Amino acid sequence: MSILVDANTKVMVQGITGREGLFHTRQMLDYGTLVVAGVTPGKGGEIIANKIPVYDTCKGALEANSIDCSVIYVPAAFARDAILEAADAGVPLVICITEGIPVSDMMEVRAYLDNVDCRLIGPNCPGILSPGETKIGIIPGHIAEKGNVGIVSRSGTLTYEVLYALAQKGLGASTCVGIGGDPINGTNFIDVLDLFQNDPETKKIVMIGEIGGSDEELAADYISKFVDKPVVSFIAGQTAPPGKRMGHAGAIVEGGSGMASDKIEALMNAGALIANHPEEIPELLASR
Amino acid sequence: MKLHEYQSKRLFSEYGIPIPDGDIASTATEAVDIASGLGGKVVVKAQVLVGGRGKAGGVKIAEDGIEAGACAEKILGMDISGLTVRKVLIDEAVDIDTEIYLGITNDRLKKCPVIMASAAGGIDIEEVAADTPEMIVREHIHPFLGLKSYQTRNMAVSIKLPEHLWKKFDDICQSLHSVYKTSDATLAEINPLVVTNEGNLLAVDGKMVLDENALGRQGDLEQLRDADLETVEESEARRYGLSYVALDGDIGCMVNGAGLAMGTMDIIKYFGGEPANFLDIGGGASAEKVSAALRIILKDGRVKVLLINIFGGITRCDEVAKGVVHAIDEVGVDVPMVVRLVGTNEEEGRELLASAKLATASSLADAAQKAIALAA
Numbered sequence: 228m229s230i231l232v233d234a235n236t237k238v239m240v241q242g243i244t245g246r247e248g249l250f251h252t253r254q255m256l257d258y259g260t261l262v263v264a265g266v267t268p269g270k271g272g273e274i275i276a277n278k279i280p281v282y283d284t285c286k287g288a289l290e291a292n293s294i295d296c297s298v299i300y301v302p303a304a305f306a307r308d309a310i311l312e313a314a315d316a317g318v319p320l321v322i323c324i325t326e327g328i329p330v331s332d333m334m335e336v337r338a339y340l341d342n343v344d345c346r347l348i349g350p351n352c353p354g355i356l357s358p359g360e361t362k363i364g365i366i367p368g369h370i371a372e373k374g375n376v377g378i379v380s381r382s383g384t385l386t387y388e389v390l391y392a393l394a395q396k397g398l399g400a401s402t403c404v405g406i407g408g409d410p411i412n413g414t415n416f417i418d419v420l421d422l423f424q425n426d427p428e429t430k431k432i433v434m435i436g437e438i439g440g441s442d443e444e445l446a447a448d449y450i451s452k453f454v455d456k457p458v459v460s461f462i463a464g465q466t467a468p469p470g471k472r473m474g475h476a477g478a479i480v481e482g483g484s485g486m487a488s489d490k491i492e493a494l495m496n497a498g499a500l501i502a503n504h505p506e507e508i509p510e511l512l513a514s515r
Numbered sequence: 516m517k518l519h520e521y522q523s524k525r526l527f528s529e530y531g532i533p534i535p536d537g538d539i540a541s542t543a544t545e546a547v548d549i550a551s552g553l554g555g556k557v558v559v560k561a562q563v564l565v566g567g568r569g570k571a572g573g574v575k576i577a578e579d580g581i582e583a584g585a586c587a588e589k590i591l592g593m594d595i596s597g598l599t600v601r602k603v604l605i606d607e608a609v610d611i612d613t614e615i616y617l618g619i620t621n622d623r624l625k626k627c628p629v630i631m632a633s634a635a636g637g638i639d640i641e642e643v644a645a646d647t648p649e650m651i652v653r654e655h656i657h658p659f660l661g662l663k664s665y666q667t668r669n670m671a672v673s674i675k676l677p678e679h680l681w682k683k684f685d686d687i688c689q690s691l692h693s694v695y696k697t698s699d700a701t702l703a704e705i706n707p708l709v710v711t712n713e714g715n716l717l718a719v720d721g722k723m724v725l726d727e728n729a730l731g732r733q734g735d736l737e738q739l740r741d742a743d744l745e746t747v748e749e750s751e752a753r754r755y756g757l758s759y760v761a762l763d764g765d766i767g768c769m770v771n772g773a774g775l776a777m778g779t780m781d782i783i784k785y786f787g788g789e790p791a792n793f794l795d796i797g798g799g800a801s802a803e804k805v806s807a808a809l810r811i812i813l814k815d816g817r818v819k820v821l822l823i824n825i826f827g828g829i830t831r832c833d834e835v836a837k838g839v840v841h842a843i844d845e846v847g848v849d850v851p852m853v854v855r856l857v858g859t860n861e862e863e864g865r866e867l868l869a870s871a872k873l874a875t876a877s878s879l880a881d882a883a884q885k886a887i888a889l890a891a
Contacts, residue, residue: 246799247798247799247829251829254859303728304731304732324829326797326798327728328728329699329726329728329729329732330621330699330701330726330728330729331658331696331699331726331729332729333626334621334626334627334628334658335658335659337626337627337658338626338627338657338658338659339659353828353829365798365828365829366828367826367827367828367858367859370857370858380774381774382772382773382774382775382777382778383772383774383775383798383828383829384770384771384772384774384775384826384828384830385772385774385775385777385778386774387775387826387827387828387857387858388775388778388826388879391826391857392878392879395878408773408774410621410623411621411623411626435774437773437774437777438777440623440624441623441624445624461778463774463775463777463778463781464777464781465781465784466762466777466780466781466783466784466790467760467777467780467793468760468762471760471793472727472758473758473760473773473776473777473793473795474758474772474773474774474776474777474793474795474797475773475774476727476728477623478773478774478777482641482644483641503782503785504778504781504782504785504879504880505778505782505879506878506879506880
């Protein structure tokens with residue numbers, strides 16, 4: 228069993244005819260993901276990869292198909308609209324890959340989602356991979372093995388690094404969830420930690436954080452109270468200078484807060500093991 | 516993107532917030548003209564995008580035009596925390612009764628904007644937050660409801676503003692929220708908001724930070740960017756959509772993804788090396804972007820070795836490899852390179868690079884240690 232998604236999850240792709248959308252739809256199909264529909268306004272009626280029907284609207288796609296999850300590859304300027312469209316059409320799980328969405332757009336999205344039955348993962352995230360079952364997003368599937376480690380991360384490529392390092396040591400993931408590098412996102416560490424804690428297949432947890440904000444500190448507090456599975460963590464940005472935004476919109480040390488050292492201390496106090504670098508994670512997992 | 520005081524205040528004024536009369540000067544002569552035109556006492560203020568300009572001598576009071584010219588002469592060209600003062604703002608001096616702090620920013624935890632006020636105006640709000648947090652009152656702004664008048668009344672009462680100023684205070688709060696929302700700001704701050712001896716409210720100093728992600732829909736606001744705040748490399752990187760931050764070391768880094776780029780810096784440091792930069796080529800980078808990234812890193816003469824660490828997801832290793840090959844042909848790379856390619860299209864990427872003489876690495880630790888050895 229995996230969290231959030233599994234082999235039977237039926238997926239819709241928003242922005243399916245774009246460069247990234249098309250490329251990653253093919254990658255998802257190759258992995259075995261059940262992609263059942265795509266949406267691109269103005270491209271309704273087209274067929275992708277000889278079998279995936281394209282619709283002009285999410286509403287149209289939902290009328291013709293049963294859909295469990297939507298994955299969004301549309302450009303940043305249209306992402307708010309795309310997320311709201313999916314939620315409004317009744318999709319219960321929306322994964323937004325798009326990077327560079329204005330923060331005010333995301334605050335509106337969050338305020339809307341508070342009142343509807345829809346979970347958002349991301350934005351600015353790599354999506355979800357449940358090895359051997361499904362991949363929804365952009366995580367390269369072949370680098371990961373199936374296993375019992377639950378992975379939650381604010382970073383995309385750093386997550387691949389961890390999946391790869393685990394696989395090299397014969398370890399695998401139950402589910403890997405990228406929650407994204409933006410300051411305002413849909414699902415946070417605590418939400419995913421809670422799912423892993425309650426997932427019988429997940430025996431150990433890896434949490435990848437980075438500088439900026441205080442989500443890691445809140446997660447540490449949650450771990451100390453509610454998580455009894457072993458947690459191994461890596462926090463990126465220990466060498467980042469203050470006041471500079473390190474690529475991710477959310478990765479910045481401001482006014483003395485958001486520092487890696489504070490996050491590491493909080494996690495250590497909560498009983499988590501801290502890796503000096505990503506490739507140390509497998510041995511730390513083995514030690515618990 | 517940070518705006519200067521004069522830019523912020525002009526925007527505030529467009530939205531109906533009262534500001535002192537004044538204008539911007541880049542020479543002492545202009546300063547004399549502006550100050551003479553205003554008549555009476557003026558304040559000459561350095562326009563630099565760093566804090567502490569007052570302590571550095573960047574703010575001076577002048578009795579008349581001639582004195583204002585002399586102050587401007589002293590301040591223009593001054594170095595404040597590494598930034599050269601190129602402009603001064605000449606504002607009419609204001610009779611101050613009390614000073615208030617008023618600001619709006621985004622609350623990451625509550626996921627909505629928050630408006631903050633304090634009776635302790637005129638000093639750095641971060642100092643107030645650290646020393647006397649009870650002096651700051653906050654109201655969260657719902658993205659759909661906006662700022663309500665009862666919220667500004669809550670603040671006015673808490674900071675003990677006299678009742679006859681509540682309406683004026685509400686108007687200023689509403690205007691500040693409008694300019695914040697319309698400009699896609701992540702900070703809009705009036706510090707101090709002055710209660711004058713005549714009982715008016717006046718925004719004497721102002722600060723705005725705009726959301727980089729939203730500049731594309733902000734029309735002219737992008738023109739307000741101060742190029743001095745970035746190094747040449749940083750502005751070139753921004754034009755190509757790359758995130759680049761210069762650091763002090765000698766190992767140039769090109770990585771995809773912000774987290775991995777930070778992780779790569781961290782591991783270099785962990786094994787005893789010093790990264791020369793943070794560089795994230797972003798998701799789905801084209802060969803052209805990769806080539807530009809290499810050019811930018813190599814402009815830093817201190818770079819002794821290049822470490823390329825690509826973990827392909829949305830980024831395809833073959834595109835990165837094409838960029839690397841192109842850069843080698845075009846720019847000529849005369850420092851050793853360590854390359855690690857894993858993930859989407861890694862085979863194609865490795866084939867493309869096979870002809871070039873490059874050190875390859877399988878693991879991140881291996882890549883970092885090889886780069887450190889080559890830099891030594």
